[in-house]
Amino acid sequence: MDPFQNSDLQRRKFLEWIGLSGLALAFPAISLSGCQSSRFHEDEKQEFKNVFDLEGLSEKVMGKDAIDYLNGGADDSKTVKANVVAYQKIQIRARRLIDVSTISTKVELFGQTYETPIILSPVGFQKFFHQDGEVATAKASVKKQHQMIVSSVSNYSVNEIAAQSQADLWFQLYPTTNREVTKKLLERAEKAGCKVCVLTVDTPVIGNRERGGTTLTKLIYSKELKMGNYEGILTEGTGIDDPGLTWEIISWLRANCDMKIVLKGIVTREDATLALEYGVDGIIVSNHGGRQLESLRSTIECLPEIVEEIKGRIPVLIDGGIRRGTDIFKALAIGANAVCIGRPFCWGLGALGQEGVEIALDILKAELIRDMQLAGTPSIEKITCDFVIGF
Numbered sequence: 001m002d003p004f005q006n007s008d009l010q011r012r013k014f015l016e017w018i019g020l021s022g023l024a025l026a027f028p029a030i031s032l033s034g035c036q037s038s039r040f041h042e043d044e045k046q047e048f049k050n051v052f053d054l055e056g057l058s059e060k061v062m063g064k065d066a067i068d069y070l071n072g073g074a075d076d077s078k079t080v081k082a083n084v085v086a087y088q089k090i091q092i093r094a095r096r097l098i099d100v101s102t103i104s105t106k107v108e109l110f111g112q113t114y115e116t117p118i119i120l121s122p123v124g125f126q127k128f129f130h131q132d133g134e135v136a137t138a139k140a141s142v143k144k145q146h147q148m149i150v151s152s153v154s155n156y157s158v159n160e161i162a163a164q165s166q167a168d169l170w171f172q173l174y175p176t177t178n179r180e181v182t183k184k185l186l187e188r189a190e191k192a193g194c195k196v197c198v199l200t201v202d203t204p205v206i207g208n209r210e211r212g213g214t215t216l217t218k219l220i221y222s223k224e225l226k227m228g229n230y231e232g233i234l235t236e237g238t239g240i241d242d243p244g245l246t247w248e249i250i251s252w253l254r255a256n257c258d259m260k261i262v263l264k265g266i267v268t269r270e271d272a273t274l275a276l277e278y279g280v281d282g283i284i285v286s287n288h289g290g291r292q293l294e295s296l297r298s299t300i301e302c303l304p305e306i307v308e309e310i311k312g313r314i315p316v317l318i319d320g321g322i323r324r325g326t327d328i329f330k331a332l333a334i335g336a337n338a339v340c341i342g343r344p345f346c347w348g349l350g351a352l353g354q355e356g357v358e359i360a361l362d363i364l365k366a367e368l369i370r371d372m373q374l375a376g377t378p379s380i381e382k383i384t385c386d387f388v389i390g391f
């Protein structure tokens with residue numbers, strides 16, 4: 001496994017891939033070497049029509065282990081596919097002759113206004129995709145004004161990411177089997193300025209990642225790709241997933257941190273009810289991008305019963321399979337307050353570092369805005385269930 005990407009190779013492969021290898025000579029200023037400083041010629045950016053173009057490039061420049069780890073799911077990846085396919089079954093009901101000359105994508109979550117409803121899901125080990133890892137992602141999220149959620153198993157620590165990017169981050173927590181260690185993780189996140197703790201509840205054990213083989217285990221024990229948040233605190237025998245976790249964790253978190261608590265991984269009405277009873281601040285409808293339990297429903301199929309149960313009392317977010325502006329539109333119409341994306345921004349990161357993440361975010365936001373114009377919904381609040389059918 002070679003975790004560190006060769007930037008010159010990325011540049012050469014990129015130019016070959018888009019059939020512009022001549023540009024290397026014609027535009028010496030267009031450089032991929034040292035991805036942090038690379039800037040793309042506008043014409044080159046046009047080559048990325050959608051996030052799948054970034055996926056294509058990421059497959060050319062990342063190693064096989066990294067691609068398998070990123071794109072793989074549990075067992076036969078049926079739920080990975082279901083997440084994507086389910087959006088195609090839903091259709092949009094557009095309204096006509098509505099002034100869409102100005103579009104607002106602003107949303108309010110946890111008492112704060114966000115420029116867009118598109119949030120970056122927590123994704124671990126981002127240095128495996130690009131040497132600048134989570135710092136590149138965070139810089140792109142700041143520049144493009146999207147919220148980023150930092151994974152517990154990030155390579156850069158939450159503190160390093162915040163310091164290098166000036167981002168206001170949310171922190172995703174995998175509680176360890178040792179509460180003293182978990183407490184220190186929370187302290188680190190709060191010190192880095194995080195106001196929201198996203199507690200992932202779908203990982204009592206790690207799913208059967210057949211496609212990636214032993215890659216995830218190697219990542220967890222890698223000396224080169226260390227897990228920054230655990231530096232100096234992970235004690236011998238402490239598990240980073242806790243099969244003994246129960247709803248009791250919510251009151252423990254309340255007692256041990258001041259962050260808002262958002263549950264990530266809710267897929268049923270019953271657990272939405274319990275989330276309300278335990279007083280969490282929000283939920284993310286998620287099946288971990290199909291990486292944990294195989295044969296779960298797609299998340300967009302889970303959303304209606306959860307929205308019905310929550311009745312607007314706390315924000316409901318969703319992730320899994322979102323690849324197009326129309327997918328975002330459909331999720332918002334069915335009742336999500338915001339959406340999160342995982343693999344699409346990682347394709348950008350793997351392909352081009354920070355610039356690639358920016359391109360992925362630009363593409364999805366531009367698609368959403370155009371779709372809102374075409375559907376006749378000038379603001380996010382206008383996107384209601386009257387605008388979709390077939391869910």
Ligand SMILES: Cc1cc2nc3c(=O)[nH]c(=O)nc-3n(C[C@H](O)[C@H](O)[C@H](O)COP(=O)(O)O)c2cc1C
Binds near residue numbers: 344
């Ligand atoms: C490579 C990879 C690593 C992930 N790491 C984490 C993680 O550390 N914590 C977590 O809660 N979810 C993690 N997830 C799940 C994502 O947060 C998210 O739920 C999922 O990627 C959404 O589906 P999508 O990739 O189809 O957009 C990971 C997903 C991927 C693809």
Ligand SMILES: CC(C)CC(=O)C(=O)O
Binds near residue numbers: 124153206288291
């Ligand atoms: C299970 C974690 C260690 C990483 C993760 O969330 C993932 O690979 O999906």
